[in-house]
Amino acid sequence: MNITRLLFLNFIRAKGFIIALFVLVVASLLSLYIGKTFIEKHQKNIQKTAQAQQETIDRYVKFENKEMGLLLYYLKFGLVNEMPNLAGLSIGQRDINPSTMSVTIRNLEEQKYNTELHNPMYQLLGNMDFGFVLIYFFPLVIIAFCFNSLSEEKESGIWKLLCSQTDKPFLVIVQKIAIRWVIMEILLVVLLCIAQIYLQIPFNISWIIFGLVAFLYVLFWFALCTWIVSFQKNSNQNALLLLISWVLLTIVLPASANAFITNIYPTQEAFETLIESRDGYHKKWDLPKEPTLQKFKAHYPQFADFQHPENKDFSWLWYYAMQQMGDDEAQNAVKQFKNKLAKREELSKNIGYFFPTIHTQLVFNQVAQSDLDNQLKFWEALEQFHEKQKLHFYPKIFGDAPVLQENWQQWKLDFFKSQFQIHWAEKLLPILLMTIIFLILAMFQLRKIIV
């Protein structure tokens, strides 16, 4: 045990150690602050949306209260894609896709894809959230700690001395690396604890998965480092090899995978959706009313009794039937579009099984509900929400219910909470397997060491 203590003391007294850890801690704390700001911005945005909705409803109910149909042309109802505080650690695509959507009961496809306002330069640069710090910076520090753990001994001549004193010199190397590993994991746990308190992250399955994957990610890099070190190359070669691994795993391979995915699943259906929904609605103005009404009633048999007044150029029944056609006629394209996106997400996950960096990022975003999958679910929730609003208001519009009899105070924001099943094995096994493979390879290699 004495030697462990010695190795430990030797390590923490090294000059670079304190600097590296300091930089890492500062970067992590900064990332937590960025995450906190992001969550607060989201909360503020919810408040503002709720307030705007209330004000709009009050104003229009006051001034446009003659016809239900006209009033609902204007009124917008908001749905919030609830963001767990965990998203502060892994912002993912949440800075791109809006987390609150306000829609009228007119056709949804023209509203569904509207974007937040943002500065594209900043999206391009990306967020420095904790996930970023962990995925990019932790490995670099690990590499800096490990790359010369064997070569240093050899280069300084201590190795020979060591070999003469023990018959299992590789155990010393393993111990050296293990000490660094324990220190890094402790640092990680401390940072996660700070994050939990600072961001008020609830202790639930998502959080446990996040923590475990982070833990395994750190272990993975130690396994990889041990393996490279075990080839007994000199320090420079080790540094070069490890850095190349880092560049490949964090930059080149994920970016190539993305290029591959976008290439095999192009999303021209987006344009198709846009054009079809536009024509589906607008063209109906110049067509005979009867077919439109019939199609509408086929879609909603419960409204079959409402009639378009004869010899009238306009009725709200006809108007909302036209709007409905916009959505109905784009349905095919919409389905294909969503299908494509789901396929993109699926393929990303499959590729991720083989690359711990990708896997870690995807798992983080998944449990933080900031991935494409969450966006797809939000769209579906928005569709249901829109449907619910329509079903509530359609009979009142068609039956010309008095505006002031409706309880307008009940229309607050709705909240969508994404449900997802966590498969422990799927989240933990890929990265665990990679780690074990490298550890076994490293052990074989290290056992061969004699002098």
Add this chain to the structure above:
Amino acid sequence: MTIKYAIIIAEQVVKQFAKSRNTRGLFAFFIIFLGFALQIGVQEMLNHQELAEHYSQEVRQRWEANPDKHPHRMAHYGYVAFRQKFPLSFFDFGMDAYTGKSVFLEAHKQNTVNFSEAGHSSSLLRFGQISAAMILQILVPLFLFFLGYDLIAKEREQGILKLLFTQGISWQTLILGKTVGLFLASLFILLPTALFGLVLLLSNAFEMDILLRYGLLILAYTVYFFIISLMAVLVSAQSQTAKSSLMKLIGCWLFLILILPRIAQVTGQNVYPAPSKIEFDKNVEAELIKQGDSHNPDDLHYKAFKDSVMKAYGVDSTHKLPFNYSGLVMKEGEKLSAETYNRHQARLIEIYENQQNVLRLTAFFNPFIAVKNISMALTGTDFYTFNDFQAQAEKFRYQLAQTMNELQIKHISNRVKNSADKKAKLDRQEWVNFPDFKHHFLSIQSALDAEKVSFAALFFWIMLLFFPIRYANQWFKII
């Protein structure tokens, strides 16, 4: 004499690289990787152009196929504008993935430009995109640092440095020679890439403006590589051991490429907070409410307008006016609302520009940002190019709405009840007469104007790095 020695040293550096099989392999890797990236870039650009072209034609055909109708219905039927990719965008994807590709243009309302690639991507996108620019900006410098870190430090470690100085070689000669050697080596990557890029470019576009941009682009990267080479050699000259030189250079690379831009981003966003969509809309709406509802000719806010029009024509009812009054009101409303929107939009863009300027100014600490901004501007994948598209689309939207209003004012009688009236229909030839939307690109001049700061920063860097050379004797130690 100095020059001659410098040339000999440079030659040695290049030969030394050429001797190592690993180094040759890495050069080959980079050249192939860049070629691959360019090929992907061209493919993606052509795919996009084909799609944009296809759907633009589709939109045009559907527009023209509209039957005779009331012009205001056409104003609501609207148009869809598709963003084109600049012919050089294959070289640098810039922020293309993060900006929308299409926008629905209709009367009374400014829609957002939707369907950005980022919105359709899995989280993988945030690892970055493989483009020639990304490889040249991020990966090649790291490679150059690896090649250059021991150029002087190793000679110091081995005691060769002392020997060199006793032979009368000065610091200036040594640094210049080593830098030029490393820089020449970098050209072995840049030149084939530039050439291949040029071939790809010429097979798609042949315009003076674009060729000029391309030339400047390659020049910017050349200067960037020179700065990187000089940095590597200077750090090597300053370091006691090769190992510490490598550590410093990697630290620099991380700080400049991964950390500094993100810190600049957070700073910019906090110093210049931008409104969210809901705030923006609310502000615009608040002003529009004051202006009244132009869709409703009896709107109280338009009463004064109505009175003045009737007075000018000496009539007591808008029905007696010699033109369509509700068309006139809508024209006025469109004008007011567009002005309001444009004012708010200009303010928003100003905020974004201020935010970006925080980043742009860090180019004086960070040549990477300088070359990144210049590269995006020249390849038409920057913020200005996108903004310009948005502005063109809005201008087209405004023209569309106002043209339809003019038609209504001129041709529709005041006696028609509504847009369904048979007499309210205009011949569909009017739709055909309305010109198609064409996305035009900014000239090279505006790209240069936009990135003056970045060019200045690159220049500043060269000046800055020549200082240590000038005063090398005082700054660097031989042992």
